Amino acid sequence: MSTETTNKEILRGGQFLVKETKCEDIFTPEDFSEEQVMMKEAVKEFTEREIIAHRDRFEAKDYALTEEVMKKAGELGFLGVAVPEEYGGMGMGFVSTMITCEYISSGNGSLSTAFGAHTGIGTMPITLYGTEEQKQKYVPKLATGEWMGAYCLTEPGAGSDANSGKTTAELSADGKSYKINGQKMWISNAGFCNVMIVFARIENDKNITSFIVEYDAENPNGITLGEEEHKLGIRASSTRQVFYNDTIVPAENMLSTRGGGFKIAVNALNVGRIKLAAACLDSQRRVLTTALQYATERKQFKTPIADFGAIKAKLAEMATNTYAGESASYRAAKNIEDRIEMRLAAGNSHQDAELKGVEEYAIECSILKVTVSEDVQACADEGIQIFGGMGFSEETPMEAAWRDARIARIYEGTNEINRMLAVGMLVKKAMKGHVDLLGPATEVGNELMGIPSFDTPDYSELFAEEKEMIAKIKKVFLMVAGAAIQKFGPDLEEHQQLLMAAANILNEIYMAESTLLRAEKNAKRFGEDAQEGQIAMAKLYLYNAVEIVAKNGKEGIISFAEGDEQRMLLMGLKRFTKYANYPNVIALRDLIAEKMKAENKYCF
Amino acid sequence: MSTETTNKEILRGGQFLVKETKCEDIFTPEDFSEEQVMMKEAVKEFTEREIIAHRDRFEAKDYALTEEVMKKAGELGFLGVAVPEEYGGMGMGFVSTMITCEYISSGNGSLSTAFGAHTGIGTMPITLYGTEEQKQKYVPKLATGEWMGAYCLTEPGAGSDANSGKTTAELSADGKSYKINGQKMWISNAGFCNVMIVFARIENDKNITSFIVEYDAENPNGITLGEEEHKLGIRASSTRQVFYNDTIVPAENMLSTRGGGFKIAVNALNVGRIKLAAACLDSQRRVLTTALQYATERKQFKTPIADFGAIKAKLAEMATNTYAGESASYRAAKNIEDRIEMRLAAGNSHQDAELKGVEEYAIECSILKVTVSEDVQACADEGIQIFGGMGFSEETPMEAAWRDARIARIYEGTNEINRMLAVGMLVKKAMKGHVDLLGPATEVGNELMGIPSFDTPDYSELFAEEKEMIAKIKKVFLMVAGAAIQKFGPDLEEHQQLLMAAANILNEIYMAESTLLRAEKNAKRFGEDAQEGQIAMAKLYLYNAVEIVAKNGKEGIISFAEGDEQRMLLMGLKRFTKYANYPNVIALRDLIAEKMKAENKYCF
Ligand SMILES: Cc1cc2nc3c(=O)[nH]c(=O)nc-3n(C[C@H](O)[C@H](O)[C@H](O)COP(=O)(O)OP(=O)(O)OC[C@H]3O[C@@H](n4cnc5c(N)ncnc54)[C@H](O)[C@@H]3O)c2cc1C
Ligand SMILES: Cc1cc2nc3c(=O)[nH]c(=O)nc-3n(C[C@H](O)[C@H](O)[C@H](O)COP(=O)(O)OP(=O)(O)OC[C@H]3O[C@@H](n4cnc5c(N)ncnc54)[C@H](O)[C@@H]3O)c2cc1C
Structure with missing residues (x-):
């Protein structure tokens, strides 16, 4: 790591929990390069023409169509975006891989799965673990779609x-x-x-x-x-x-080697997981925009239903989760890309660099897989509800989006397995000394014993209080997980309900911080006025996240601690989840919804 | 009401919010009479034989089968349970109607809808509003299934x-x-x-x-x-x-009369709503038992997945919500039945008595419709997840349960509409003087101003603290809704996000109280040891309910109140949602799951 040449600080995987990240140091969708934007547009155009236009055929189980569209995607190079040029691919970076996956996946869940299985878990094991001969023989055929992988x-x-x-x-x-x-x-x-x-x-x-x-x-x-x-x-x-x-x-x-298959399986799934998150994002946007447009047209009680607070709240939450998913996905994707480049610069082979780059962020990959797969489900669910009876009809695209979303919580490791993995890997990293949790956890412990400061800090700067809240919810994780580890030691693994609660907290920390950093970065460069909607979403996401953190923290504390310890931990939890100035969440949702209504689409 | 002869106190609709109910005064599924149990068994047997056995045909859109099974149900009298004997029905009480609806609906969503449409909204308007001639002409044919209604x-x-x-x-x-x-x-x-x-x-x-x-x-x-x-x-x-x-x-x-259709529509839907809740209950039980049995057989990591904490938590939550749904549904159903009888005793016509009986509990009907329709969805969702990949397959009954459940949140008034109705009707009742909200709200206001008592009450009796919590969350509703009404007056109607939050609180109060009262009643008569699982579910439900109340209360307060008022309300909220002794919720879930595993079914 000493050869790092950029002056940007790249955190190790899992370190987000104990380090602060500057907004300048995260990559956001607004940072897409010209090449990346072109890629995105090309894929979008393909998706409209080849996938969306044939929605009915996909729903009628036209497997041949899936194969046909996959072949066409191959002809245009979309199956080889991540494949090095010497094996017939485009050799683009990890961010471009994510973009392709995101935009090709949104038209239809069937194509999304076929694409993911082929390019991710079907091709990657060979590019990452194959011998030169194996790569020469198989990868070019897979990259162009001449052959299909499973x-x-x-x-x-x-x-x-x-x-x-x-x-x-x-x-x-x-x-x-x-x-x-x-x-x-x-x-x-x-x-x-x-x-x-x-x-x-x-x-x-x-x-x-x-x-x-x-x-x-x-x-x-x-x-x-x-x-x-x-x-x-x-x-x-x-x-x-x-x-x-x-x-x-x-x-x-x-x-690879005899007995090396399990490692391959695990690593292939790491890539698969973050790409699965990407695969859900544009679907969320499509569902949201479709629901929004319906809601502005559909009138009941002489009023477009989009004007009703109940509907605005749904639209705003859908947008906010989408924005959060984008923020965290591209933050992690760029971390992976940067780390691969660092490794390459340090003389690692391409294979090695890729492998280690992704492995480093396995925690973030699990967090993203879980969170975004649940968000896309909730989004489609509200999509149906906004359409009312029409949402229950195959005539509108909501019900298929809802059905298709359901698989994302099951494959690439169920969300239960991924929740446990995220926490488990973090603990392992701490034990290996890759992430120092003990130091910060001890500090939190000391803070709990000390007297809280009653100064009123200066919150005039944008997100000043929100950043403090992020720091505080990180302390919640350290406090609760620290106390649980002290109590159960290695047996913690058997306390799955606690692990689930810890994972829920961890997920929210990563998602909320990424969202906030993105909105901050954008506000700094594009101006706060222009970013009013984004700022509102970052605040709303954080508020919701803090609520989830408080709920899960409390559940853990009251279940494993008793008496004085319980009281102390609950006091800490309260201190670390309390705002000095609560946001008006209803007003935030209204604002977010109005921004979208003005543009008649998800516009962030 | 002065002619009331029983010494049981029957609350008016909505009064649960401001009055305490004694556990002896609620009716529970354990109180089913011999006749009711026989009804239940007969319908269950029918459902197994005629519906469950033909699952595949229903899924294959065999509309003729639906008609055929409806005819058979008619032959056995199931379509006429609620219909007076003089019009060819069985003339049974409201509880029996609910039982029939519950057990005939669980086999398949298609049949459930057909049954509901026919017996509820298809037949009831005639029995409730028809002239003698209209009733003579149509009701016998509908009650026997000779004719079908829409x-x-x-x-x-x-x-x-x-x-x-x-x-x-x-x-x-x-x-x-x-x-x-x-x-x-x-x-x-x-x-x-x-x-x-x-x-x-x-x-x-x-x-x-x-x-x-x-x-x-x-x-x-x-x-x-x-x-x-x-x-x-x-x-x-x-x-x-x-x-x-x-x-x-x-x-x-x-x-009825010219222009009287809207009233008919509204009243038909009231009955439809509570019956829709019943229609979801046995489905929940079936999904749960099926998932449980799968989980005890399916092994991963050399362990039945039912032994994993993550799965136990799901099973326990599914059971708890089911138990809550049953508790609240039969509490309300019996209230309706009793009120009909009181009206009849007071000399009202059958039609009038029925109409007023159901109308009285329209708030509870909306609460039940919303809550149980959301619970059955969540239950089926976890059912899929417990089955893993197999849950996504049409070979197992989970996915159809999940799809079928989705409609219940849309028809009979969407859940948004019903949430607003419940709160709106309550406010109207208060204004009409049918439920005194102002008095209790003022008391809560005074309590807020006063100094909280620091005595430690005696919580040794079963549910002593839980009952106090119920009383406290009622205060949350009064405090938040009271402050909102003061602020917005009649404009409150336009603040839908607030109404939604208020409805969420109201729902949880009714559900949690009903659950607690049922468990208490059963513990008293069957012994606490025998009711360990039920007691655990009542505690778990309440804990979850308090969390929801706290969350929704807070969202309201921070959005409509500022400065000192906000601080005072938040302080009240904290006081009213704090336990002296928190339950160990993880242990509760484990206990509930173990009880079911021992019997290999939902056994409460
Ligand atoms: C399978 C199926 C079976 C049905 N069976 C029957 C039947 O037998 N007989 C019959 O008459 N009808 C039936 N219906 C119709 C059903 O009752 C309606 O779909 C339902 O009332 C919702 O109306 P809508 O579909 O027009 O949605 P809309 O009323 O357009 O609602 C769309 C969205 O806007 C929201 N919304 C609407 N008004 C407001 C408001 N004022 N404030 C806030 N939000 C609002 C809704 O909650 C919903 O989220 C059935 C529907 C389905 C799908
Ligand atoms: C449409 C579809 C496409 C698929 N495509 C592929 C593919 O291309 N290639 C491929 O190899 N596989 C594929 N899969 C399989 C998929 O990866 C598995 O279904 C998934 O890994 C879950 O395994 P399972 O179905 O055996 O569920 P199980 O492992 O039996 O899980 C059942 C339940 O138990 C829980 N559980 C399991 N173990 C634990 C534990 N230790 N602690 C707590 N909870 C636990 C799970 O979270 C789940 O809730 C696909 C599946 C589907 C449905």
């Missing part, structure tokens, strides 16, 4: 517990090939893929191993596919079981 | 604003008939109904008028139906547009 990890008995799969790989007597036997399920793109990343166990290995397996329906090599699954949403995404019956794979198609 | 209120331009419909009714020159012209939409049972309750406007009347319109496809009398709507859920419920083109209706088919 990722075969889950089995009937092995979902969240991915390393427990029963699929076996047996080395041949001559050592030249492996024979794979087993059953995979829920495999996206199975119906039209040419390459599968298959996870299987060799002998009694503790960890599974990963293989590149070609699939050709004409010459199936022991591979058979189940029927298409009938699903709640993402109807035109092909999802099938895959059976391997003495499938022969050349020995050189093992990815 | 309710035609909504139009493309008139949904929430039901009185704004454009459908017209024109009296013939000879005064013998009306000619109806117009378009209705979203009409449940349209595809197979024989009788429609149609709302139309005569000349330029302020209010719409209601008519009984016969429909015979062979002889359509100007009535045409649109195609079946394609919907998110309740797939086998027939929902169509209905067009009236010079449809001739005999003048004697007007229901």
Whole structure:
């Protein structure tokens, strides 16, 4: 890290919890380069033309259309954005990858899943872990969409517990090939893929191993596919079981090392998670804009329903969560991109740099996956409600958005697993000394014992109090998690309800801080007047976040602490979640809604 | 009311907010009479055999099956439970009506909607407002299922604003008939109904008028139906547009008086609302039991997932909300039944007694509709999540439960409309002197000014502190609503965000109190040991309720009050939402989940 050349400070993953970030140091969607904006426009145009225009066909389970649109995306290079140029890709940075994913995913959940499975978990394991030969052979075909990829990890008995799969790989007597036997399920793109990343166990290995397996329906090599699954949403995404019956794979198609599959699975999912967050963002915007436009046209009681406070509140909350999701996603994406570049500058191989870059921010990836997948669900839910009865009809796009959103909380690690991972990884980082939690936690402890200051600070500057609130909710996490660790030690892992509460706090800290920093950065460069709406959203998001922090903190405290300790912690919680000047949240929501009504779209 | 003969005190509608109820005075599902239990068993058996067994056909939009099952329900008398014996029904009380509705609705949302539309809004307007001739002519046919009913209120331009419909009714020159012209939409049972309750406007009347319109496809009398709507859920419920083109209706088919239609619509919906709550309850139980059984069988990490704290928390919350829904629904249902009986005893006609009985508890009906429809949605959502990927598959019953639940927040008045209604009706009752809010609100004001007592009360008796908390959250409502009314006067109506917050508080008060009273009553008669799970649920529900009250109260206060007033109100809020001894909510959830795991079903 000593070779860092920029004068921008890049936090390590998880460090946001204990360090302050200057607004100049975060990247925001307003910082997109010209190239990135062009990418965005190109993808948007594609999405309108090729995806949105065919909404009905996707809903009618037209799997062939999904494949066809994927091929077209490949022809335009969209499948290879993240792939180095030497393997037929565009070799663009992580931010551009996110932009592509975001804008191609918003038209339809089926295409979004197909895109994510192909470019993320289907292609990345090879680019990140493949040998030169493997990359030469497979990546160009995947980057251009000539071949389609799938990722075969889950089995009937092995979902969240991915390393427990029963699929076996047996080395041949001559050592030249492996024979794979087993059953995979829920495999996206199975119906039209040419390459599968298959996870299987060799002998009694503790960890599974990963293989590149070609699939050709004409010459199936022991591979058979189940029927298409009938699903709640993402109807035109092909999802099938895959059976391997003495499938022969050349020995050189093992990815990475024997037993190295679990690590691949985990790392592929890290990238998958942050991209999944991106994949939800433009959907939120579309749902919001569609609902807003309906609400300004639909009249009841001689009034456009968008003029009713109940509806304005919904629109404002939808916008605020969307803005927060964008803020945190691009903050993390740029951190990843920067760290990759730092590693490259320090002489790391491209593979290594990418791997470590993403791994570093695994906590943030989990936070984003959980938060944004829940926001997109809530957004679509309110979208339906704003449409009233029409929201329940397949004629309007709300109900499909709601159904499609539901999968995002299940795959790429369920939200329960990701919540536990985020907190677990943070604790591990602390133990490894990568993030110093102990020092700050001790300070909070001392502060609790001390007498609070009764000075009234100067809050005249924009966000002065809000920044203090961010610092304070970080203390809540340290206080509650610190006390819980003291109490339970390594057994904390078994106290899942506490872990969930801690994760909820952690999520809100990251999201609220990112939102605030973005609005601050924009207010500084574009002027506070021009950013009135953004400022209001940052304040509203923070207020909601503080409420969630208080709720989850309290639940933890009253459950694991008693007597004096409980009283002290509750007092601390109160001190750390109290505003000197509460925002008028109703007025904030009204303002945000009015800004959008004036432009008749999500306009931030 | 002076003729009341029981020594049980029956509160008036809305009075729960300002009066204490003794646990002996509420009716609970454990109080079902032998007849009621028999009814429940009979309906359950029917539901298993005729509905659950054919789940796939309902999901495949088999509208004919819905009609067929409705006919069978009619043969067994289930469509006529609420109908007086002299009109071919069973003439059972309101509680039995609720039981029938609850247990017949849980198998499938499509049948639930068909049942609700037929027996509730399709039949009730005639039993409640019909002339003797109208009742003789139509009700027996509807009660036995020989004819099917539909309710035609909504139009493309008139949904929430039901009185704004454009459908017209024109009296013939000879005064013998009306000619109806117009378009209705979203009409449940349209595809197979024989009788429609149609709302139309005569000349330029302020209010719409209601008519009984016969429909015979062979002889359509100007009535045409649109195609079946394609919907998110309740797939086998027939929902169509209905067009009236010079449809001739005999003048004697007007229901009630000219311009009396709006009142009918409102009152029919009151009954519909509480029955809709009932219709959600057994669904919650089914989803919960199914999810629980899956969770005890499904192993990941060598552990049944039901042993993970994250899953236990979900199961416990699902159970607690279900228990709360049951508690409040049957409390209100019995209040309605008792009030009807009191009216009958006082010499009111059956019609009048029923009408006034239900109208009295319109506030509670709205509270129940909103709360239970949101609980059933959350329950199905967690059901999906517990099933993981399998929850997203049509092979398991979770996704259909989730889709079907979505409609309950839209029809019978959207949840926004019902929230505003509940608060609005309460304020009206106060102004009419039916519920004294001013007195108690003034007392709360005085208490705020006074010095809080620092005595430590004796909390040794079961629920002693919890009852105090109930009393305190009632004060929150009075304090916040009182201050808001003082500030805005009649303009409060325009401050919808405040109304929503007030409604959220009101909902929780009613639900939490009902839950506590039920658990208390049961603990007293069955013993605290035997009721450990119920006691835990009552405590957990209350804790969650207090959090919601605190959140919504705060949002209101910081938005409409400033400076000293804000400080004083926030202080009051803190005082009224603080426990002396917080419950260990994590332990409560664990206990509730373990109780269910031991019996492998929702067992309360
Ligand atoms: C449409 C769809 C597409 C998919 N595409 C792919 C794909 O392309 N490739 C692929 O390999 N897989 C794919 N999956 C599988 C997906 O990744 C899994 O469904 C997911 O990982 C969850 O696993 P599961 O379904 O076995 O649920 P389970 O792991 O059985 O989880 C059930 C419930 O238990 C909870 N749980 C599990 N373990 C714990 C624990 N330790 N503590 C607390 N709670 C726990 C979960 O959070 C969940 O709520 C897909 C799934 C779907 C539905
Ligand atoms: C499957 C289905 C079955 C149905 N069955 C029947 C039936 O059998 N008979 C029948 O007559 N109708 C039926 N309906 C219609 C149903 O009652 C209406 O959809 C419902 O009343 C809402 O009206 P709307 O759809 O016009 O929504 P709108 O009234 O347009 O509402 C749109 C949004 O605006 C909000 N809103 C409206 N007014 C206000 C306000 N003043 N303040 C704040 N917010 C407001 C609503 O809450 C909602 O969020 C059915 C609908 C569906 C979807």
